[in-house]
Amino acid sequence: MKAFVTGAALVAALGLAAPGLADVKAGYDAWGQGDYAKAVKEWQPLAEAGDPDAQYNMGQAYRAGQGVDKDEATAVEWFRKAAEQGLPKAEDTYGRSLFQAGKRAEAMPWIQKSAARGEPRAQYILGTALFNGEFVSKDWVRAYALMTRASAAGLQPASNSLSQMNSYIPVEQRQKGLAMAAELEKSDKAAALAAAEVDNKATKATGKATVVKPTAKPKPVEVAQAEAPAKVAAPSPEPKAAPKPAPAKPAPKAGVPAPQPGGAWRVQMGAFSEDGRAQALWKSLSAKVGGLSGYQSFYVKGGPVTRLQAGPLASSADAEKLCRAIKAAGTDCIPKKM
Template sequence: MRKLIFGAVAAGLMGAALPAGADVKAGVDAWSRGDFLKAVAEWRPLAIAGDADAQFNLAQAYKLGRGVPLDPGLAESWFRKAAVQGHLQAEDNYGLALFQSGKKTEALPWLEKSVARGEPRTQLVLGTMLFNGDGVARDYPRAYALMTRASASGLQSASQTLAQMDQYISPADREKGTALAQQYAAQTRMTPAPTGTRPRQTVANERPTAPSRQPAPQVAAAPPRPTVAQTTAASAPTRTTPPRATPAPATRPAPVAKPAPTPKAVAKAPPKPEPKPAAPSGNWRIQLGAFGTPGNAEALWNRIRGKLGGAQPYYVKAGTVTRLQAGGFGSKAAATRACAASGQPCVIVAP
């Protein structure tokens, strides 16, 4: 009985703390007019009182830095408060916020819930995680399926990522992924819309006005299979210091007098050749394209080889496609600089 009385008193105090006329929709209207300070003032007391729409909207304000300072941590906290109440948009944004802050294990169940509803942004993120094996077991067919669905929704970054995946995923995995994408599309069409809930009074998702703390997910290059030569070299012991050669004692020859040359006999020393740039040494590569005709790969290499400081070309066969790679870079940073110098869209290939 005491608990019931205390709960009633607390509810009364919470209701009394709300300013007269506080309204979520009034905040949305103010936001639409660009009056972000008024919007936040409308939402904050309602969010503290537990209104899920107000909590979601306040999280959006912190995420975008409008009406309040940009604060991803507070945005994540308010998204969570709304998400645990079943606010679907908040569930989507909470999973994405967890991923962006590096909490990938915590993000996974929320991303899965959003993906099941067909949310393109979470399909992009989870598809990338599945391809890279980042926080989850690698699954190429499902990664390809989710990226296909996100791309079909018109998400440009998903279309670009799908093109990168095409360079590494085998035809068999692509076929499985395409079939799985069709299943996902059918499931999304058959999922009924939630009923019995009031219309949401929320603001639209937008990109932050300031750069986020973590870049968008990127597909990492699939590790190339080692060749026989690479395997042998890796297993052979390496010598850390070269053996010192013991020079034989040199005898000084007796000086021989030579006649002084006449001025006409003096030959001009040949000009010193200009030093060539040292060839990169390392196992990192960059992939500059994939071609159905090998001659096109060679033509591209001849056109850009001078920009890559002595890098070596590699023509890697993948079924009917020839991949043009340039190698010998000692680090990922060096490979990234070479990508920029090439002037071509390219992908980093790890050793």
């Protein structure tokens, strides 16, 4: 009896799927008893034959290093095969795996599918992308709605980003986002039920719960490493060839306030998770905004982001004036007192 309880506890802590095929059930039972090698032996031929549940289970085995040598690349490949057959849990896992590996453009279609089913981590990632306009068209209303849903699910990075968004998104758009979030809550519940039905299709056939987790818990996707959405006021333009450095900075053109050494004001044009994007934006704006190259650029580190600022300026009025010129070039800008 004690061994049975231990196996059940392992099953309750795993993330595998157990469909109604006899051999897959045998693997499921072996895994619950701690015989991982036997479980893998049962699942592998079915996975190779195209069974999505067995493929997902093989992915979890390789990710946890149970019954096989730990191999993240092989795990992700099994998740891909199961995801392409429409297994919701595999779609979620595969999308986040790609995103964590830095393959964000490739991950985004899977992230969108997961977000549409109400998966909070996917909603956070997609909300970030929609705010920044990265890999998807910028949509602050939908970004706010998705971040609201992810925050309501208890995802702390989403709560942090939502608070930051309040400083950037106009009240009217935030209100529309809240209304959209209320509608998403209804659709999320329906989608989650449908996904659970697919993931747990063998419950009746096996007489067991179909969702278990590996004893060595896979490393979770660190969505907190995604770019903090409310820290980015505008997407970065395509980098342009850098001009040859001038011996001295040109004076600002008429209509743009002159830099003021020792001034207490700067303007901020965005914040980025990569220094290169901040540098690319500065080069682009220096070519577009007359007189901007006469200012000093600042790359201010703050946690995981780099803020692009320019200055110094003598007053808030001068900072506002320079921001108007920058906004006219298509980039958001806010005055900052140092």
